[in-house]
Amino acid sequence: MKFLLKKLWWLILIVIIVVIIVFASMSGQPKIEYSTAIVAKGTLEQTVDATGSVEAAVDIDLHFQTGGQLVENKVRVGDLVKRGDILAILNGSKNGFQKSQAAASLKQAEANLQKIIAGASPEDINVSQKTVDQAYIEFQNAERNLLIVQQKTASDLTASYESLVKAQADLDEARQSLGDTTNNQEQAVINYTNIALAKTAIALANSEVALGKAKEIKEDANSGYFGLADPQALNDESLSYTLAKNLVNQALNAAATTTIDSPAETILTTINAAVNAVSATHSEMSNLYQVLVNTYPSSNLTSSDISAYKTAVATQLSTVAADLSTLETARQNLLDARLDRVSNLNSYDASVVTSEQAVAIAEANYNSAAATRDSSLLAAENQVNSAKASWELTKAQLEFKTAPARSYDVKAYQAQMENLAAAYNLAAENYEDTMLKAPIDGLISKINFDPGENISATETAVSLINDNGYKITVDISETDITKIHVDNQVDITLDAYGEDVLFTGSVSEIEPAETVIQDVIYYRVTILFDKFDQDIKPGMTANVTIRTASKNNILFIPRRAIIDQDDKKIVRVLDGEKIHEVEVQTGLRADNGLIEIISGLEEGETIVTFIKEE
Structure with missing residues (x-):
């Protein structure tokens, strides 16, 4: 009984603990x-808002929507034109062909519609089946061609990218080598400079000692007996001592103010002065030795005295000669190090320039490959889309011919005809782009190109003067400019009249060149008022809303x-x-x-x- 009671208490305790844990976890969960x-x-509308000021539309520069060869100027300078008049025409043979092709396809669709209503003959159905088969073959060929183009352009782009990466790596390596060489050569020059300055100090100190020894010998009480056998040698020694003393003093003064941080020319001048001083000291000791050789022994100046002097001079002469050789070697090493630095740095600089040129070429090749890929893929995809559309059209035509003339079949062919009408409208629009038309009434003020010349969409073809109209010029950021097209409708309000007075206009020109304002790229857009209003004045602040896109339902x-x-x-x-x-x-x-x-x-x-x- 006690055992069961004890066990019951343990169970109750466990349940209480579990309840506490569950409650704590629930209360701790985040809300x-x-x-x-x-x-x-519903309906969505995309607009772009901007602010500008009203200007008199005195001179308007007109551009073609596309580039090409100018075929004809339909007007001359001074001609009065009306809105919609054709001013100039580009070579539109390709666009005209596409328009004619689209028109033919549209006519064919219209004929097919009439034919399906009337019903098709077995011979006609057989011909249509062959047309479908041929269209499908062309579609398959276009798809295979697209795959080939994708593989080839991808391979070319990969190869050009790898070349660019390698060229960049070579440039990085050349720059690293230039940096390493610069550091090494500079350190070499510093090392050789330190050595040369150290050798200079030692050589000048030894030269001072040597000249001091020479002075000590020359001041001997019996020096009057020196060089009696060769008076000229004695005279040469006197001159060489004075020269050596002066040069050593000058070199010591220069060395005292010359450090490793002194200009390169100052350091070299000091070392050269030391070489000249040590060389002069060497000449002095040689001349002094020659004087001793030409000195006769006497009771006051024994042979032993002369020999001792000669030994002392020979010792100093040997030291100075060694210093001179060491100093000249240190100077030459310094000069060689400086020449090596210039030569090596020029070589590595040239390597960097060559590598930079290689990177520029590789980058240009990569950009060219990317552009080629995009244009080739676009052409191949257009070919596939065109072939697929033709195939689907022929299939639809065949199905239409073999099926009874039901109402929804007729509607389907009507829809196809509408699609071809849209394609025709697009082709007609492209063809219209080869014709430059007057956006407003005005006077021709300038014609910039003659027939036969090539003109791009960025160049002004014709300038038009309008004394009775106004325009608004606004700057549109690069994030919004792609939304805007010529002829987009524009709602305009003027601060002078408030938001309740609404004017309308349209986009007449989009400048292709960018305008940089406070390091931000903008593109200038010109808006013309739909009609002249005497209430509008130049300089008025205009708020424009450009309607760029709209979708319903x-x-x-x-x-x-x-x-x-x-x-x-x-x-x-x-x-x-x-x-x-x-x-x-x-x-x-x-x-x-x-x-x-x-x-x-x-x-x-x-x-x-x-x-x-x-």
Whole structure:
């Protein structure tokens, strides 16, 4: 009984501990708060806002939308033109061909539509089947060609990149070698300079000792007997002693103020002075020895005395000769080190320049390979798309011919015809780009090119004067300029009249050259008012809203709800108390922080824009 009671108490104690732990863990969990939004459907609009000032549109520079060879100037300087008049024409044979081709395809689609309504003959169906087969072969060939282009351009780009990496590595190595050589050569010059200065000090000190010994011998009480056998030698010795003494003193003075930090020319001058001084000392000791050789022994100056003097002079002569040789060697080593430094640094400098040139060439080759890849891939992809479109068109035509003329079949061919009409409109627009038209009424003031000359989209082809209109020039940042196109509609308000008075206009020109304002890149955009208004005055502050894009009946959410993760765009969907992540495809980045959702979400879903834990 006691055992059971004891066991019961232990069980109760364990339960209490478990309850305490669970309660503590629950009370310690962080409280999570969500900021959410609802996936909505509606209209999104993308605009670009800017501020400028009204200017008189006195002289407007007109540019083609594309480059090419000028075929004809339709006007002359001084001509009055109306808005929409053709001013100049580029060679548009290719664009014209594409327009004609698109027109032919459109006519063919119209004929096919009529044919399917009327019904097709067996012969016609057979021909269509062969057309489908041929179109499919061309589509397959285009896909194979795209694969070949992808492999070749990737290989070329990889090779050029590897060449660039190697050239950069060679440049780094050349710069490192230049740095190492500079340090080594500078250290060598320093070392040889220290040695030369040390040898200079030793040689000058020994020369002082030698001259002191010479003076001691010359001041002997019996020096009057010196050199009697050769008076000329005695005279030479006297002159050489004075010269050596002066040169040694001068060299000592120079050496006293010369250090390793002195200018290179000062150091060399000091060493040269020391060499001259030691050389003069050597000459003096040689002359003194010659004097002793030409000295006769006497009762006052014995042979032993003369021999002792000769021995002392010979000893000093040997020391000075050794110092002179050592000093000249140290000087030559210093000169050689300086020459080596210049020669080696010039050599390594040249190597660095060569490596830099190699990097520049490799970088240019890489950029060229990248540009070639992009253009080749674009051409090959366009070929695939064109071939696929042709194949699908022929398939649709065949299906249309073999099927009864049902209403939705007719609608499908009508849709195809509309697509071809859009393609024709695009081709016609491209063809229109080869014609420069007057954006406003005005007077031709300048024609810059003659027929036959090539002109780019950045060059002014024609200048137009308009005395009755106004324009607004605004600077658009590089992040927004890609959104803007010529003829974009513009809403305009003027500070002078407030936001309730709205004017309209359109983009007439986008300058291709950048403008740098406080280290930020902008592009200048010109806006023309749609109509002349006497209430508008030059200098008025204008606020413009350029309408760059608009989509209707689309899904959208706040941009802050999107998370970039592993090259994917993720949105967190709140389902009750649970959150799950969904990958989405996005489209138009609109105003007010909104973005189009192409796929991944449905209207009405709740998404998380922010999570806060407390």
